Amino acid sequence: MARINKILISLVLLFFIVVSRTYAQATLPASTTGHVIAEIIPVFSASETAQLNFGRFAPGPQGGKLILTPQSSISVLGSVYKGTGSYNAASFYVSGDVDAAYSISLPSSPVILTHTTSAKTMVIEEWFSDPPPGIGAGMLQNGFQVINVGATLNVGTMNDNPVGIYTGSYTITFDFN
């Protein structure tokens, strides 16, 4: 009987050891770690890298139009004679976050150019851009984008538009939101 008791005690001990080991395992905490990332992006910016320039031309007797495309090709309608020299569409460099989308707004009303030495004026209208205007039209695929802008210049008669330099300004809006 003593032997049985011994075995019994051993078995009971074994039982308790198993049970206590079980609880010891169950109460072990588990930890893990995670990383944190954030990005501070530059303030959205846009700058003009090339001015809109219709180049040299001469008004004819009835007036006409100069159409300058965003791709910097120019065509003449009416009695306007295109001279030699350079002309180009306007260029804007827009920078910001990679893949940021934004909208482009062109002047909605005609822009007036004024003769530097007289009050004579010319009107620019029918603005075009590449990429075209609209909400979400622009995309900063690599954090920047070049936007080219063209327009149509209405040229009056020789009396309306005497020889000289005409200047004016216009606003293009790049909306980041």
Added chain:
Amino acid sequence: MIKLVITNLKTMKKFIAFSIFLFAFTVGAFSQATSPATATIIAPIAIANTVVLDFGAAVASAAIGTVTMAPDNTRTAGGGVTLHPSDVGSAAVFTVTGPPNFNYSITLPAGATTITDGGVNSMTVTNWTSNPAAGNNGVLDGTGNQVLAVGARLNVSANQVPGAYSSQSAGGSGPFTVTVNYY
């Protein structure tokens, strides 16, 4: 044992009886002992990170500000910071596994984690939150799983220098720690 059978039948009978008793007891004992030791019950609790805590993109200004990422991925800005839609970020996601229907506690970092741009610029991350909330609020489902989402607050300095910041970058504090335990 064979020797016992030949020399003393009485003793052998006793021994057989004892053997049967011992065998029965042994079976019973092991039956009891193995019951609490099944895989289901002793499975230790485990936690794994599957999604990093990402505050997304934001624009700093001359005023200090914050970006708060809630566990439900809601992002809010405070102070001089403007959120940028190009990267909306995400809360951290952890998966907790263990026995089905077990309760467990959640411990979030008490202090700040520092993230850097790899250079001299840094930001701190504080005010940790989670869903389920920290404390004795974790409950594993019927399959022994629960998703634990963790958010926090990013503290942005005035004129914070633009760049990509990470806790892994040089000068960063390293990752933050989340601990779970049965209670």
